[in-house]
Amino acid sequence: MERDVLPRGELVGGAYRIDGSLGRGGMGAVLRATDLRAGRQVALKVLLEGGASRAARFAREAELVARLDAVPGVVRVHARGEYRGLPWFAMELVEGEDLQRRLARGRLPVGEALELVERLARTLAE
Secondary structure, three states, X not given: OOOOXXXXXXXXXXXXXXXEEEEEOOXXXXXXXXXXXXXXXXXXXXXXOOOHHHHHHHHHHHHHHXXXXXXXXXXXXXXXXXXXXXXXXXXXXXXXXXXHHHHHOOOOOHHHHHHHHHHHHHHHHO
16 A cells, blocks of 8 residues: 555445545545445545654544534544554545635635635634
8 A cells, every 4th residue: 555545445444435535735635435334425534644743633633523513614524543554534525626726716706705704704603
């Protein structure tokens, strides 16, 4: 297994089949996967690099997101675990364009920007 990606078709946590990559960050990757038990697409976040401090930070992130799963605007965490020594968590897959890509296409119209800020503020207020 390469350290930077899990191969398509790989089964993680006994239920999540890797379908492809959604993106990569400084310490890990987010993969598209199918939850074979529930029959739904999920985002599988995997920590690929780092020592104990990054692993602890990753575990805190998974725990915090899971505790906030009833808050509108926060994805739901379905499961978490470890695969071949790599911590992971499966969460709700939200389709759409991320903000970085959207801004690369040009400035947001004022109304769209205000709507986004309002949604973020409501989520943060929870």
